[in-house]
Structures are given as structure tokens and as C-alpha cells.
Amino acid sequence: MKIILMRHGEAQPRAPSDALRELTERGEKEVIANAGRMQALVDIEMLISSPYIRARQTAGLVQQQLPQELAITNWQEITPSGDCAVVFDKICAAEMAGILLVTHQPFISKFINYLTGSSVAMGTASVVAIENELLMVGCGEVQWQIHNN
Numbered sequence: 001m002k003i004i005l006m007r008h009g010e011a012q013p014r015a016p017s018d019a020l021r022e023l024t025e026r027g028e029k030e031v032i033a034n035a036g037r038m039q040a041l042v043d044i045e046m047l048i049s050s051p052y053i054r055a056r057q058t059a060g061l062v063q064q065q066l067p068q069e070l071a072i073t074n075w076q077e078i079t080p081s082g083d084c085a086v087v088f089d090k091i092c093a094a095e096m097a098g099i100l101l102v103t104h105q106p107f108i109s110k111f112i113n114y115l116t117g118s119s120v121a122m123g124t125a126s127v128v129a130i131e132n133e134l135l136m137v138g139c140g141e142v143q144w145q146i147h148n149n
Helices: 025-041 053-065 084-094 107-116
Strands: 002-007 046-049 072-074 098-103 127-131 141-146
Touching (some): 002 025, 002 107, 025 053, 025 141, 046 053, 053 098, 098 107, 107 127, 107 141
Parallel strands (some): 002 098, 046 072
Antiparallel strands (some): 127 141
């Protein structure tokens, strides 16, 4: 299984709540650039987003860049305070060959470490692809990464 993780683009520093922070113009540009760069590298069957606005906006921009039509599914479990074990169980239960999750810090860094035992610096709009053929915690391998220039 390939698990692709993308952090949302740059967001406004303030909003009535963290969940309501929207992408900035710069954030939209970095998402579009990195989504375009990853397009040739990605074969996914499911596009999942955190329900937070900035993640949904990021997923929408990625969706426009994909060669195939995919609906966006929202998972509450991939918000900044998400639980790695719960998310991994949901991914395994989905039985898909390729899944793209659009999520946040600190969850994304914790989840990469949970899957691979590795640390990857994930700036805004960064993308990492993890292959996990055994579907076991800690057995994933980072295949490629895309970061802002």
C-alpha cells in the first residue's frame, strides 16, 4: 500500500478558531506547485482530508491536479491532534492500493515516524510517499518527498 501524506499550504495566522484558518495566496500557490510536481508520481484511489478549512482547500487544489476524478473524504482523525493508531487502522480497513491524506502538523510528523521510524521535516505543502507492503507499524519506507523550493 502507498500512503501519500501532504501538509496543507500556508494558512492565515489567525481566525476565530484553528479549524477556520484559510489558505493564504502564497499557500494556494505552493499547493498548486507541489500538486503539479507530484501528479506524475501518484496513483491513488482515495483522497482524504482533515475537515479543517485549510486542509479541505488544499485537498480541493490537489483534486484539480489529479488525472482521475476522486471525491474528497473528510476524516476527523487526521486533524492536528490525530491518533496514529486509529488512522492506520482506518487506512488498512479501506483496502486501497494508494491513499492521499491532506493533514497538519504535528500529526503528519508523528504519523510518518509511526509508519517508518524516520523523521521528515514537513513544511507547508510538503508531500511524502510511504510504501508499506506489510501493512505493519514501523515497516513503511519513504519512497519520495516534495518540498517547497
